[in-house]
Amino acid sequence: MKALSKIVVLVAVVASLTSCHDKGAPNYQYFPNMYQSVAYEPYQESAAFGNGKEGQLPANGSIPRGYTPYEYPNTPEGYEAAKANLKSPLTAEEVDLKKGEELFTIYCAICHGDKGDGKGNLAKREKFAGVPNYKDRVITEGSIFHVETYGLNMMGSHANQLSQTERWQVAHYVMKLKSE
Amino acid sequence: MSSHYEAPIRKPLIIGDKNYHDVTVDVARPVEGRANKHWWIAFTIALIAFLWGVACVSYTVGTGIGTWGSNKTVGWAWDITNFVWWVGIGHAGTLISAVLLLFRQKWRMAINRSAEAMTIFSVIQAAMFPVFHMGRPWLAYWVMPIPNQFGSLWVNFNSPLLWDVFAISTYLSVSLVFWWTGLLPDFAMLRDRAVTPFTKRVYSIVSFGWSGRAKDWQRFEEVSLVLAGLATPLVLSVHTIVSFDFATSVIPGWHTTILPPYFVAGAIFSGFAMVNTLLIIMRKVSNLEAYITVQHIELMNIVIMITGSIVGTAYITELFIAWYSGVEYEQYAFINRATGPYWWAYLLMMTCNVVSPQVMWFKKIRTSIMVSFIISIVVNIGMWFERFVIIVTSLHRDYLPSSWTMFQPTFVDAGFFIGTIGFFFVLFLLYSRSFPVIAQAEVKSIMKTSSETYKKLRDNGHDNHSHSEHNHH
Numbered sequence: 215m216k217a218l219s220k221i222v223v224l225v226a227v228v229a230s231l232t233s234c235h236d237k238g239a240p241n242y243q244y245f246p247n248m249y250q251s252v253a254y255e256p257y258q259e260s261a262a263f264g265n266g267k268e269g270q271l272p273a274n275g276s277i278p279r280g281y282t283p284y285e286y287p288n289t290p291e292g293y294e295a296a297k298a299n300l301k302s303p304l305t306a307e308e309v310d311l312k313k314g315e316e317l318f319t320i321y322c323a324i325c326h327g328d329k330g331d332g333k334g335n336l337a338k339r340e341k342f343a344g345v346p347n348y349k350d351r352v353i354t355e356g357s358i359f360h361v362e363t364y365g366l367n368m369m370g371s372h373a374n375q376l377s378q379t380e381r382w383q384v385a386h387y388v389m390k391l392k393s394e
Numbered sequence: 395m396s397s398h399y400e401a402p403i404r405k406p407l408i409i410g411d412k413n414y415h416d417v418t419v420d421v422a423r424p425v426e427g428r429a430n431k432h433w434w435i436a437f438t439i440a441l442i443a444f445l446w447g448v449a450c451v452s453y454t455v456g457t458g459i460g461t462w463g464s465n466k467t468v469g470w471a472w473d474i475t476n477f478v479w480w481v482g483i484g485h486a487g488t489l490i491s492a493v494l495l496l497f498r499q500k501w502r503m504a505i506n507r508s509a510e511a512m513t514i515f516s517v518i519q520a521a522m523f524p525v526f527h528m529g530r531p532w533l534a535y536w537v538m539p540i541p542n543q544f545g546s547l548w549v550n551f552n553s554p555l556l557w558d559v560f561a562i563s564t565y566l567s568v569s570l571v572f573w574w575t576g577l578l579p580d581f582a583m584l585r586d587r588a589v590t591p592f593t594k595r596v597y598s599i600v601s602f603g604w605s606g607r608a609k610d611w612q613r614f615e616e617v618s619l620v621l622a623g624l625a626t627p628l629v630l631s632v633h634t635i636v637s638f639d640f641a642t643s644v645i646p647g648w649h650t651t652i653l654p655p656y657f658v659a660g661a662i663f664s665g666f667a668m669v670n671t672l673l674i675i676m677r678k679v680s681n682l683e684a685y686i687t688v689q690h691i692e693l694m695n696i697v698i699m700i701t702g703s704i705v706g707t708a709y710i711t712e713l714f715i716a717w718y719s720g721v722e723y724e725q726y727a728f729i730n731r732a733t734g735p736y737w738w739a740y741l742l743m744m745t746c747n748v749v750s751p752q753v754m755w756f757k758k759i760r761t762s763i764m765v766s767f768i769i770s771i772v773v774n775i776g777m778w779f780e781r782f783v784i785i786v787t788s789l790h791r792d793y794l795p796s797s798w799t800m801f802q803p804t805f806v807d808a809g810f811f812i813g814t815i816g817f818f819f820v821l822f823l824l825y826s827r828s829f830p831v832i833a834q835a836e837v838k839s840i841m842k843t844s845s846e847t848y849k850k851l852r853d854n855g856h857d858n859h860s861h862s863e864h865n866h867h
Contacts, residue, residue: 244532245530245532245533247530
């Protein structure tokens with residue numbers, strides 16, 4: 215009986231020690247020596263920057279190594295010019311339709327549909343209307359790249375999500391969908 | 395007793411006209427009486443030193459190890475020096491209580507209690523250095539192989555520093571149990587003599603209901619013998635493991651196979667010296683001259699002399715092997731010890747450890763309490779410098795001359811050391827006022843063989859049993 219009461223006391227102590235953790239807040243820490251970063255980490259907030267954000271904009275006109283600026287302006291004239299003149303820089307060996315399909319499925323198919331027929335999930339659920347079928351439109355790889363980069367009408371820019379090469383892979387895949 | 399044979403050459407271990415009751419009274423007197431002014435003065439000084447040490451340790455833990463004089467080349471200095479020194483001092487207690495028990499040395503009985511207390515208290519001091527010399531002492535529990543949420547991240551059992559953890563913690567716990575077991579009959583004696591309810595209660599608790607029945611005594615003796623048998627290999631292995639901290643390294647001056655026995659010899663050497671220092675004072679202030687006799691001091695001096703000679707032999711062996719090895723790093727390490735910037739420390743160590751115990755060859759000196767006291771202190775200074783020399787001189791100049799540097803301790807280094815000395819004496823002074831400092835039960839067991847009274851009776855031909863009931867009251 216004595217042993218039982220000791221066990222009860224032990225359980226009570228353990229329970230009271232461990233029950234202080236509030237699931238709505240971060241847990242207690244024991245000597246958090248190298249838990250918080252001394253260096254600036256991406257996306258962190260910091261009073262060291264004017265807008266409080268670690269991610270600061272690069273200077274206008276600066277070009278990082280390995281990046282080619284896109285020269286066509288975000289205007290109807292630019293769109294037409296890209297449609298007429300812009301050609302894919304990818305060679306036949308570099309075009310990777312499998313990769314293009316994966317990227318298309320992730321970033322485009324939700325609206326445009328897996329077949330590019332404008333019947334994506336969101337369109338089918340009538341979240342919004344007006345997604346065209348690729349087959350109904352005159353598009354070239356240049357115009358696709360231009361629209362991916364800047365967006366058009368309801369579509370936003372996808373330059374944040376996709377690198378230049380990836381946008382070209384998607385453009386090749388879209389041309390394939392259109393041709394099917 | 396009727397046919398007891400005791401060589402007449404043996405001198406009495408209990409002097410004066412003492413009977414069993416006198417032993418009880420003499421042992422209980424310091425516990426039952428009130429502390430005098432000198433005790434309070436000594437205690438206050440020790441307490442201040444201890445508190446100063448606490449302040450220095452707090453400062454170190456709060457601010458960082460950089461408050462010490464250690465640097466990038468000499469990463470170990472006073473911390474480990476003091477650690478090894480305290481561990482070494484602790485070894486004499488176990489030597490006296492365990493090894494001398496195995497060798498049936500009756501003279502250990504008057505000194506083993508205090509020697510064991512010294513062990514416990516100095517191991518406590520020693521154990522603080524491995525913790526507080528850590529950069530992050532609050533993670534010290536990581537040295538334990540505890541199942542955990544880091545995928546059960548384990549310790550590496552290849553490091554002598556981990557063996558230190560096991561060695562020291564085992565040593566402390568075994569010594570504590572050994573000590574406390576021996577204390578049970580003595581605490582029971584104090585319990586039975588207690589006049590105030592408070593002391594009665596306290597000594598009832600600590601004596602675990604000892605009633606001194608034949609079966610109890612039989613098991614008590616068995617346990618003591620088994621623990622002595624366990625403590626003896628333990629005491630040898632503990633300081634061996636401590637020496638592995640250095641011997642298993644690749645540092646010239648450290649990487650030596652002689653270190654384990656040499657460290658153990660040094661530990662016995664310094665430990666016995668410390669026992670001598672303490673007991674010479676204790677026998678005086680607690681009026682225990684009848685039990686801690688000049689013969690006890692002489693025998694301890696002989697142990698000091700023997701182990702001092704072993705240490706001296708080890709020094710010479712090291713020097714010879716350094717020369718004989720043909721390894722220029724090793725040779726330089728010893729040239730540096732003798733003639734480098736720490737030549738004075740090496741000279742001090744050599745003088746205190748090699749020369750001073752040799753004076754014990756003279757009977758006049760080893761039976762002189764005053765000289766014994768001075769030499770016991772000299773030995774401990776020498777043994778501190780031995781560890782300092784081994785650690786610092788080997789580190790401050792080793793393979794790469796570009797890494798050569800010097801070591802300069804700070805006041806925090808010193809404060810920590812002073813603090814442990816203070817803490818040691820706080821514990822020892824409290825012990826001497828509340829514990830039976832002589833194992834009265836054991837001393838009573840040699841009353842009829844080794845006390846002056848009975849020896850005289852035997853010398854006069856009265857070795858008949860009837861005379862052992864002789865009562866001199």
